[in-house]
Structure formats: structure tokens, C-alpha cells
Amino acid sequence: xxxxxxxxxxxxxxxxxxxxxxxxxxxxxxxxxxxxxxxxxxxxxxxxxxxxxxxxxxxxxxxxxxxxxxxxxxxxxxxxxxxxxxxxxxxxxxxxxxxxxxxxxxxxxxxxxxxxxxxxxxxxxxxxxxxxxxxxxxxxxxxxxxxxxxxxxxxxxxxxxxxxxxxxxxxxxxxxxxxxxxxxxxxxxxxxxxxxxxxxxxxxxxxxxxxxxxxxxxxxxxxxxxxxxxxxxxxxxxxxxxxxxxxxxxxxxxxxxxxxxxxxxxxxxxxxxxxxxxxxxxxxxxxxxxxxxxxx
Amino acid sequence: xxxxxxxxxxxxxxxxxxxxxxxxxxxxxxxxxxxxxxxxxxxxxxxxxxxxxxxxxxxxxxxxxxxxxxxxxxxxxxxxxxxxxxxxxxxxxxxxxxxxxxxxxxxxxxxxxxxxxxxxxxxxxxxxxxxxxxxxxxxxxxxxxxxxxxxxxxxxxxxxxxxxxxxxxxxxxxxxxxxxxxxxxxxxxxxxxxxxxxxxxxxxxxxxxxxxxxxxxxxxxxxxxxxxxxxxxxxxxxxxxxxxxxxxxxxxxxxxxxxxxxxxxxxxxxxxxxxxxxxxxxxxx
Numbered sequence: 283x284x285x286x287x288x289x290x291x292x293x294x295x296x297x298x299x300x301x302x303x304x305x306x307x308x309x310x311x312x313x314x315x316x317x318x319x320x321x322x323x324x325x326x327x328x329x330x331x332x333x334x335x336x337x338x339x340x341x342x343x344x345x346x347x348x349x350x351x352x353x354x355x356x357x358x359x360x361x362x363x364x365x366x367x368x369x370x371x372x373x374x375x376x377x378x379x380x381x382x383x384x385x386x387x388x389x390x391x392x393x394x395x396x397x398x399x400x401x402x403x404x405x406x407x408x409x410x411x412x413x414x415x416x417x418x419x420x421x422x423x424x425x426x427x428x429x430x431x432x433x434x435x436x437x438x439x440x441x442x443x444x445x446x447x448x449x450x451x452x453x454x455x456x457x458x459x460x461x462x463x464x465x466x467x468x469x470x471x472x473x474x475x476x477x478x479x480x481x482x483x484x485x486x487x488x489x490x491x492x493x494x495x496x497x498x499x500x501x502x503x504x505x506x507x508x509x510x511x512x513x514x515x516x517x518x519x520x521x522x523x524x525x526x527x528x529x530x531x532x533x534x535x536x537x538x539x540x541x542x543x544x545x546x547x548x549x550x551x552x553x554x555x556x557x558x559x560x561x562x563x564x565x566x567x568x569x570x571x572x573x574x575x576x577x578x
Numbered sequence: 579x580x581x582x583x584x585x586x587x588x589x590x591x592x593x594x595x596x597x598x599x600x601x602x603x604x605x606x607x608x609x610x611x612x613x614x615x616x617x618x619x620x621x622x623x624x625x626x627x628x629x630x631x632x633x634x635x636x637x638x639x640x641x642x643x644x645x646x647x648x649x650x651x652x653x654x655x656x657x658x659x660x661x662x663x664x665x666x667x668x669x670x671x672x673x674x675x676x677x678x679x680x681x682x683x684x685x686x687x688x689x690x691x692x693x694x695x696x697x698x699x700x701x702x703x704x705x706x707x708x709x710x711x712x713x714x715x716x717x718x719x720x721x722x723x724x725x726x727x728x729x730x731x732x733x734x735x736x737x738x739x740x741x742x743x744x745x746x747x748x749x750x751x752x753x754x755x756x757x758x759x760x761x762x763x764x765x766x767x768x769x770x771x772x773x774x775x776x777x778x779x780x781x782x783x784x785x786x787x788x789x790x791x792x793x794x795x796x797x798x799x800x801x802x803x804x805x806x807x808x809x810x811x812x813x814x815x816x817x818x819x820x821x822x823x824x825x826x827x828x829x830x831x832x833x834x835x836x837x838x839x840x841x842x843x844x845x846x847x848x849x850x851x852x853x854x855x856x857x858x859x860x861x862x863x
Contacts, residue, residue: 302664316703371599378596402785404814413613472588500693502788534792552699563691
């Protein structure tokens with residue numbers, strides 16, 4: 283009797299725990315459902331070709347235009363600048379930490395990088411708006427108070443720890459035999475690193491880079507604070523722009539009633555954002571798994 | 579063939595550029611902290627911490643944002659911690675094989691990479707509208723709970739994985755059931771790791787701004803939240819609000835609020851380290 287109650291209880295607990303795990307599937311389903319529901323309503327009013335290929339974005343004006351390209355361009359511009367900072371710097375720091383740094387330096391540097399990664403993004407926004415932009419204005423007189431350059435650079439600093447730690451993991455898992463083989467052939471440490479270890483870890487490093495791009499695209503507060511709110515189709519980093527994420531914030535700050543077309547635009551833009559980052563994340567995971575299989 | 583000196587030069591160059599990047603990163607962090615401190619320290623006072631928001635910068639205070647942040651974090655933990663730990667236990671201790679478990683795993687990895695603002699849209703569509711919770715404390719906490727869930731699950735699994743299998747087998751050998759083994763042996767052993775992960779997840783939640791703006795946490799709340807359905811604001815939103823004003827005094831308020839936020843984060847991390855140490859001592863004692 284006691285035995286059956288016990289196994290009965292065990293089964294209930296297992297079901298409960300399974301429920302907790304399965305909830306994560308529901309979260310994904312919920313995201314997709316909400317985005318599809320509102321985006322479909324949006325696309326009933328705005329033809330999809332106009333949305334995807336239009337070059338003017340003025341949904342909050344009297345004369346509404348729903349071409350998302352200016353927002354996409356803004357996002358691409360800021361993310362591009364961020365990657366131009368984070369990728370070389372992150373890779374160099376990973377090479378240094380994995381191949382050169384004495385353990386004592388690693389013990390000091392790694393927590394500092396973690397702190398950089400843990401700073402709330404609105405704080406980075408403050409830094410971009412009130413420290414980096416004024417500093418850059420001394421060097422570049424044409425720089426507006428709101429621009430793509432400064433938040434791009436700050437976002438690069440924010441993403442650096444991610445690139446660095448994932449690339450370092452990739453470099454670290456390259457078997458030592460490869461390094462020793464290179465040394466045996468007379469390579470210096472630099473030659474072994476750049477010609478043997480980095481190429482061997484390339485798919486892992488690419489996975490890190492792609493994840494970083496996805497993070498940059500989805501980053502919101504730095505651009506909402508420091509990049510401005512002017513959607514424009516430009517690659518000029520000196521003028522105010524608007525990203526997809528900053529647009530969602532802009533509409534949310536206002537008092538937009540549910541069911542209006544303005545309200546639905548944020549879900550349509552969110553859908554694009556979700557699809558883009560989702561594809562990048564899947565690709566990054568795939569690369570990383572392939573890399574793991576190679577060496578483990 | 580390069581001479582030995584030139585060979586060394588390349589090595590030194592690579593090492594120097596690595597160090598250079600470190601110094602720049604460190605310098606950026608130092609500049610950020612210094613800048614915020616210089617701008618905001620003078621504004622910090624008991625009056626600033628306990629005053630309600632105001633249209634006048636010099637009288638405006640953090641009270642609603644501070645209390646709102648603390649309420650939101652506690653509620654987020656209440657929702658996300660049991661679900662996250664439960665899911666991690668299932669994946670690590672029960673469902674290691676099977677297609678469903680594999681699907682859940684891939685799904686969690688992907689959820690961890692979804693931009694936080696998308697969770698805001700989910701919260702807006704699901705909690706605020708469909709479930710009719712409105713722009714309330716509970717809607718905000720539920721949104722943040724979903725956001726940190728993948729982090730809680732991943733870090734808890736990591737902690738469970740460090741528990742040696744011999745412990746489980748010993749417990750089974752003494753006749754314990756699976757759940758008894760998990761509850762009395764595995765969880766206590768993994769607790770320091772789990773707690774550290776939890777606090778890291780919650781410190782992420784406390785700095786999150788975008789999802790709460792999206793669900794419509796309002797920026798001007800002249801009263802303290804008095805229930806689950808009460809409107810609310812949090813520290814990062816108050817910072818964002820002050821940052822979007824042109825007057826220098828509001829910008830100084832923002833800097834002071836950032837200092838408070840950073841101190842809060844620092845305290846949480848210190849508590850994490852303290853808890854971990856205490857558990858570790860208990861275990862060895």
C-alpha cells in the first residue's frame with residue numbers, strides 16, 4: 283500500500299517537472315502566435331511588398347508610409363559599427379587570453395570582462411549619449427548629438443565580452459597536439475596561433491561572431507537613448523537614425539491604443555526582428571555543434 | 579627565412595595588441611564609472627532616494643522606481659525560480675533521452691537568444707491584452723520571468739551536472755526513490771551553483787528596460803505600487819525617462835539613479851558570493 287502511494291507520488295512529481303520544462307515550448311509558441319496575429323492584421327492594411335521594400339517610414343505622421351527599409355538600414359548601420367569594434371577586439375582578447383596570458387592576468391581580466399557584460403544597457407546608453415558622443419564631437423565636428431557612430435562603438439564594447447569568451451572557448455578546445463606539431467616544425471607562438479589554432483577554431487569563432495550580430499540587432503536601450511528617432515535610409519554614421527528596436531520603444535513610450543495601425547506596426551517590426559535573430563541564432567548553434575563534433 | 583629578432587617581433591606585436599584591447603576595455607569601464615560618479619554623486623541624498631517623482635528636477639526622487647524595482651524582482655523570482663529549477667531537474671535528471679527532451683533543449687537554447695524587446699511584445703500581447711492584466715506589476719514580473727527562464731534553466735542544469743553520479747547511486751542503493759534522491763542529496767549538493775546562477779539571472783532582470791517599456795510600464799507614477807495590479811515603474815525606466823529630457827539637472831538625476839542601480843547590482847552579486855561561500859563551508863563542515 284505504502285509502496286504504491288509512493289510510486290504514485292513519484293509519477294506526479296515527474297509530470298509536474300515535465301510541465302515546467304514543456305512551458306518553454308509554450309513561451310516560443312506564445313511569441314510566434316502573438317507576432318503572427320498582430321502582423322497578419324497589419325498586413326491586411328499594408329501590402330507586404332510596400333512594408334518590406336518601401337523606403338519611407340512615417341507611421342506616426344498624418345501621411346503614413348510603411349516602408350521598413352530605413353529602420354533596417356539604421357539597425358544594419360549600428361550593428362555594423364558595433365561588429366567592427368567587437369569582432370577584432372574580441373578576437374584579439376581571446377587570442378591573448380587563450381594563448382599568451384599568464385594565469386594571474388586571466389584571473390584579473392576575466393571578471394572585468396564579466397562586469398562589462400553585466401552593466402545594464404541603459405547605463406551604456408548614458409555613456410554613449412553623454413560621454414562618447416561629446417568626446418567624438420571634438421574629433422568630428424560634423425557629428426550630431428544623436429548619431430549611429432557613438433552607440434555603435436559603445437555597443438561594440440558591450441558585445442566584446444561575448445565575442446571574447448566564446449572565441450576563447452573555441453580556441454581552448456583546439457587540441458594541444460596541433461600547437462605542439464606547429465612548434466615542432468619551428469613555428470613561433472604567433473605563427474602557431476594565427477596559422478594553425480585560429481583556422482582550426484574558425485567555425486567556433488564564426489559561431490561567436492554570428493551570435494554577436496544577433497545580439498547587436500536586438501539591442502535596444504543604447505540606440506533608443508543615443509541614436510535618435512529619425513528613420514532615414516542612409517549609411518552616414520554622423521546623423522540621427524532610428525533602429526527597429528528604437529522604433530518599438532518610441533511607440534511604446536507614447537500612448538498608442540491597441541488595435542490601431544500604429545500599435546500593429548511594432549509587432550510587424552518585431553516579427554522581422556524575431557525572424558532575423560532567430561535565423562542567426564540557429565545558424566550559430568549549428569556551427570558550434572559542428573565545431574564540437576570535429577574535436578570531441 | 580626571418581631572423582630570430584623578427585620572429586620575436588611578431589609574437590610581441592600580437593601579445594601587445596591583445597594587452598592593448600584589454601587596457602581599452604578596462605579604460606572604457608573606468609571611464610563609464612568615473613563619468614557616472616562625477617555627474618551623479620552630488621545628487622545622491624536621502625531626500626533623492628525617498629522622494630516621489632516630480633516635474634522639477636531638484637525635487638524629483640527615486641522612491642517609486644526603487645520600490646517598483648524591488649517588487650518586480652521579488653515577483654519575478656517567485657515565478658521564474660520554481661519553474662526554472664523544475665525544468666532543469668526534469669531535463670537533467672529525468673528526460674536526458676527522448677525526442678521531446680531534445681526539442682525542449684533546442685528550444686531553450688534559442689529562447690536564450692531572443693532579444694529582450696521581443697519578450698516585451700509577448701508580454702504586451704499575452705499578459706497585458708489577452709489576459710487582461712493591464713500595465714500592472716504582475717504583467718511586468720511575468721514578462722521578466724519568461725525572459726530570465728532560459729538563463730535560470732541553463733545555469734541550474736550546469737550546477738546539477740557537477741553533482742557526481744556516485745552520490746545518486748549511493749542513495750538508490752540505500753533504497754531511496756528518484757525524487758528522494760534528488761530532494762535530499764542532489765539539490766543540496768548543487769545549491770551553491772544554483773543560487774549563483776539565480777542571482778545572476780535576477781541581476782539581468784533588474785537592469786532590463788526594453789521589455790518593460792514595451793508592456794507599457796509608465797514613466798510617471800506618483801505613488802508607490804500597492805498591489806499586484808498596480809501600475810509601476812522601475813529604476814532603468816526612470817533613468818531612461820530622465821535621460822530623454824534636455825535639461826542638465828535631469829541628466830544629473832539620471833546619473834545618480836544609475837549609481838543606485840549599480841549599487842543594487844553590486845549588492846546582489848555580493849550576496850551571491852556570500853551565499854555560495856556559506857553553503858560551501860556547511861558542506862565541508
